[in-house]
Amino acid sequence: xxxxxxxxxxxxxxxxxxxxxxxxxxxxxxxxxxxxxxxxxxxxxxxxxxxxxxxxxxxxxxxxxxxxxxxxxxxxxxxxxxxxxxxxxxxxxxxxxxxxxxxxxxxxxxxxxxxxxxxxxxxxxxxxxxxxxxxxxxxxxxxxxxxxxxxxxxxxxxxxxxxxxxxxxxxxxxxxxxxxxxxxxxxxxxxxxxxxxxxxxxxxxxxxxxxxxxxxxxxxxxxxxxxxxxxxxxxxxxxxxxxxxxxxxxxxxxxxxxxxxxxxxxxxxxxxxxxxxxxxxxxxxxxxxxxxxxxxxxxxxxxxxxxxxxxxxxxxxxxxxxxxxxxxxxxxxxxxxxxxxxxxxxxxxxxxxxxxxxxxxxxxxxxxxxxxxxxxxxxxxxxxxxxxxxx
Numbered sequence: 001x002x003x004x005x006x007x008x009x010x011x012x013x014x015x016x017x018x019x020x021x022x023x024x025x026x027x028x029x030x031x032x033x034x035x036x037x038x039x040x041x042x043x044x045x046x047x048x049x050x051x052x053x054x055x056x057x058x059x060x061x062x063x064x065x066x067x068x069x070x071x072x073x074x075x076x077x078x079x080x081x082x083x084x085x086x087x088x089x090x091x092x093x094x095x096x097x098x099x100x101x102x103x104x105x106x107x108x109x110x111x112x113x114x115x116x117x118x119x120x121x122x123x124x125x126x127x128x129x130x131x132x133x134x135x136x137x138x139x140x141x142x143x144x145x146x147x148x149x150x151x152x153x154x155x156x157x158x159x160x161x162x163x164x165x166x167x168x169x170x171x172x173x174x175x176x177x178x179x180x181x182x183x184x185x186x187x188x189x190x191x192x193x194x195x196x197x198x199x200x201x202x203x204x205x206x207x208x209x210x211x212x213x214x215x216x217x218x219x220x221x222x223x224x225x226x227x228x229x230x231x232x233x234x235x236x237x238x239x240x241x242x243x244x245x246x247x248x249x250x251x252x253x254x255x256x257x258x259x260x261x262x263x264x265x266x267x268x269x270x271x272x273x274x275x276x277x278x279x280x281x282x283x284x285x286x287x288x289x290x291x292x293x294x295x296x297x298x299x300x301x302x303x304x305x306x307x308x309x310x311x312x313x314x315x316x317x318x319x320x321x322x323x324x325x326x327x328x329x330x331x332x333x334x335x336x337x338x339x340x341x342x343x344x345x346x347x348x349x350x351x352x353x354x355x356x357x358x359x360x361x362x363x364x365x366x367x368x369x370x371x372x373x374x375x376x377x378x379x380x381x382x383x384x385x386x387x388x389x390x391x
Contacts, residue, residue: 051115055145067328208275270294323353
């Protein structure tokens with residue numbers, strides 16, 4: 001009876017969150033009349049010049065970029081997306097940007113071809129800041145990720161920046177608060193309780209005693225790995241955190257070292273914990289079945305912070321709180337308001353995504369976990385296999 005009550009509370013919680021998310025969505029994208037989003041040219045009568053900077057290659061960044069593009073299209077700022085569906089499925093932000101930059105997609109916005117930056121490639125923050133100050137040729141920068149947000153969300157330049165996909169932009173120091181970014185030219189999307197919602201559902205379903213984590217021991221990694229949220233829940237519920245530190249790869253040549261250390265950490269954790277929280281990290285999906293093998297053997301429940309792609313590739317479950325398409329649309333509305341004259345600091349930063357539960361029934365079978373029927377009823381995605389392990 002107690003389990004049924006717990007599942008019922010989870011369902012009510014998710015329904016409430018879902019309702020609030022949909023309410024925000026419907027208000028944000030209301031049509032009709034001049035809603036303050038009508039396309040306009042710049043003061044010089046030319047197209048607005050937009051640049052892009054990401055912390056690294058990451059599927060959440062590319063999907064959010066697609067959401068922004070769709071939002072701009074829906075509001076009439078982009079007028080030609082013929083063929084965009086194909087490139088948007090590549091999950092490669094650089095390819096998407098080059099496609100936008102080399103086609104006549106808008107009479108209002110120019111996606112500047114040489115203004116695409118990736119902090120893990122040859123680009124560095126000095127080059128970007130120098131361009132923003134010396135050339136001063138961009139009206140706005142779309143910024144993806146915590147590290148990129150830290151690089152650009154400061155007083156070193158005056159270009160308008162819009163930060164997406166930062167786990168907690170306040171804790172990272174990108175903005176001062178949810179209500180006020182603290183700098184006129186800075187805006188960052190916020191959903192401050194999203195990882196708390198994730199973790200609470202995971203604990204209510206599994207009721208673990210010891211939970212494992214592997215992440216880089218750095219200030220930025222603690223933010224995007226939701227370490228503070230995990231520690232707060234552990235203090236409240238009384239479970240133990242068992243953690244290992246692995247430095248993220250800095251170059252393509254560093255991945256062999258990285259995966260070896262991650263596998264060694266997972267091998268140890270499988271014998272120490274009854275649940276595993278896989279944080280956002282540089283893990284390629286095709287590597288997961290091999291990496292997760294020790295957890296299967298020791299019947300450890302695996303929860304993904306990232307979302308469905310990791311459940312599809314071998315995690316037990318997730319509560320996805322990264323609705324990239326609608327966050328992108330929300331961001332597009334705010335970008336438009338900025339181009340029409342508003343300061344980024346004046347704009348609403350909060351948009352709460354509706355969560356979606358995903359399970360992998362094959363993983364549940366391997367670890368001997370029976371998914372409660374009441375939870376199956378509110379599950380959004382079910383995966384029934386684990387891909388072949390990559391050698």
